Amino acid sequence: MDSLGTWPLPLTADDRGFDAQVMKRLRTGPAPRRDGDADRPAPAERLDAALVLAIPLAAALAVVLLWQQWSRSGSALLLVLLAGILVGAALWWVSRLRRAFAGAQRRLGCRLADVVVHGVGVVRELSLAPVPGEGAAEGADAQHDGRVRARLELSVSPVSGPGFSTAVEAVYDAGAARRLQAGSHGPVRFLRDDPAGTTAIETRLSAAQVEQVYRAAALN
Secondary structure (H helix, E strand, O other): OOOOOOOOOOOEOOHHHHHHHHHHHHHHOOOOOOOOOOOOOOHHHHHHHHHHHHHHHHHHHHHHHHHHHHHHHOOHHHHHHHHHHHHHHHHHHHHHHHHHHHHHHHHHHHHHHOOEEEEEEEEEEEEEEEOOOOOOOOOOOOOOOOEEEEEEEEEEEEOOOOOEEEEEEEEEEHHHHOOOOOOOEEEEEEEOOOHHHHOEEOOOOOHHHHHHHHHHHHHO
């Protein structure tokens, strides 16, 4: 393949449906065990998660007590201490929250690598039909206005694992649909445990990521 992503991007992609399938696999599938079971949070991460909840409560209690003391004494030192507690607690909380999210993203990335796989799909056969009410003609002579529903019979070369054949459907602008033909190709995504039944056209990768998919599929 001398070019990347040569098929047009569809107007609609089944991202919600695919994401729902991914979340279902993440909830029900076995957790991966690699690098000493990295899917489980470390004790330090659990402590950080607990402190993210505890520190704001402790800071709020300290602020209330210092405010009461200041209202009785009027000391400027108490105001300075109160402001220091608020600023310090806010900075600490934000830093720990970011670290907690980073840890969660790492674990989610490990899980997704065992669930979602990418590959390159090549169109072997296609059929076009107008979306009801759009007024586009059937077949490859569709008008430039309206939308067209395309059914693509694909041969998929995954970045890992054996190749397979499947069919996907997508809605295209009628003009873009005219660019579809046998031999068109582009990135796809699918669930590892059901490749042929869950394949969808990939629309969320950057150009660099698409290039990586093509290279990995070629090397597989």
